[in-house]
Amino acid sequence: MRIGYGFDAHRLAPHRKLVLGGVEIDHPLGLEGHSDADVLIHAVIDALLGAAGMGDIGMLFPDTDPSYKGASSLGLLSETASRIISRGFGISNVDVSLLAERPKIGPFREQMTKNVADCIGIHISRVNIKATTTEKLGFVGRQEGLAATAVALLNEPENP
Secondary structure, three states: OEEEEEEEEEEEEOOOOEEEOOEEEOOOOEEOOOOOOOHHHHHHHHHHHHHHOOOOHHHHOOOOOHHHOOOOHHHHHHHHHHHHHHOOOEEEEEEEEEEOOOOOOHHHHHHHHHHHHHHHOOOHHHEEEEEEOOOOOHHHHOOOEEEEEEEEEEEOOOOO
């Protein structure tokens, strides 16, 4: 078994869509970034890559590459999972924490969970998504940005 940890944070900005877990959420601000800036999915990607020893999201999908401008993070997650599986790893489970004062994700959690499970090819029961506030502390508390952490467990290939 191999464990990976991922973290991502993006600034909230006007005139951007807010996409979390692959779900577009009606919110006055979106996340600033080269792709759709989905912090939740980016944290999952980094956790998976870390567990597989395959670097990080910036190495695989650099923000200097114009082909990733505005890219769907779900597409990046699917590509990441394909690369990991092609190396013989099995994805066991993923656990994600979103740090946000707003929006509340309760109404969107089921779809987010399904999106992640579908992209990485595991049963929905093996994906857990939760959210917490920072009790108005820091950049998240001031509603300047959002952050996410993720942990992924992979089964190691039998013949690495």
